[in-house]
Amino acid sequence: MIARxxxxxxxxxxxxxxxxxxxxxxxxxxxxxxxxxxxxxxxAAPLPPHVSAxxxxxxxxxxxxxxxxxELIARLLAEVSDGPPDGVELSALALVGEPxxxxxxxxxxxxxLVVGHGSRGPLSRLxxxxxxxxxxxxxxxxxxxxxPPSLDxxxxxxxxxxxxxxxxxxxxxxxxxRIGRRPRHSR
Numbered sequence: 001m002i003a004r005x006x007x008x009x010x011x012x013x014x015x016x017x018x019x020x021x022x023x024x025x026x027x028x029x030x031x032x033x034x035x036x037x038x039x040x041x042x043x044a045a046p047l048p049p050h051v052s053a054x055x056x057x058x059x060x061x062x063x064x065x066x067x068x069x070x071e072l073i074a075r076l077l078a079e080v081s082d083g084p085p086d087g088v089e090l091s092a093l094a095l096v097g098e099p100x101x102x103x104x105x106x107x108x109x110x111x112x113l114v115v116g117h118g119s120r121g122p123l124s125r126l127x128x129x130x131x132x133x134x135x136x137x138x139x140x141x142x143x144x145x146x147x148p149p150s151l152d153x154x155x156x157x158x159x160x161x162x163x164x165x166x167x168x169x170x171x172x173x174x175x176x177x178r179i180g181r182r183p184r185h186s187r
Contacts, residue, residue, distance in 0.1 A: 028114040066096060070094040115143070
């Protein structure tokens with residue numbers, strides 16, 4: 001278990017290489033700043049089945065998975081907040097293990113556990129269980145699932161950035177408002 005500074009609550013964010021994880025990390029950084037809590041960013045990589053079945057734990061696979069996890073955390077922090085966020089006491093942890101069980105084990109009763117909410121098909125869920133659902137069923141911590149914005153919302157925000165600011169209504173132009181439905185014309 002990771003020791004908490006002064007034994008208080010913290011924000012624990014589980015990340016992987018997905019849009020939901022990026023949104024969860026961004027939300028977690030904002031929440032840690034707002035509440036002035038330390039933040040722990042965790043990436044847990046499951047052990048490949050062929051390695052665990054063959055008992056090849058000493059062949060450098062776990063070190064490679066931990067190294068890749070640390071690189072992923074650094075890359076996500078660079079993408080989301082241009083490196084370690086200002087005003088947040090940050091620690092990161094790259095582990096090997098089942099992601100859901102690892103996050104539940106790390107998040108204490110008074111912590112805030114933040115995970116991304118992705119959309120996956122039934123076949124994908126059979127192959128790799130949902131971390132979000134595992135945490136929702138088993139975590140003692142407060143769980144926050146952050147959904148990435150829809151494509152429509154992203155396109156709308158990009159269009160709003162490209163659009164010049166609206167100067168407001170033209171005082172010389174009469175203001176007309178349509179109320180109700182348009183009348184149907186029969187042919």
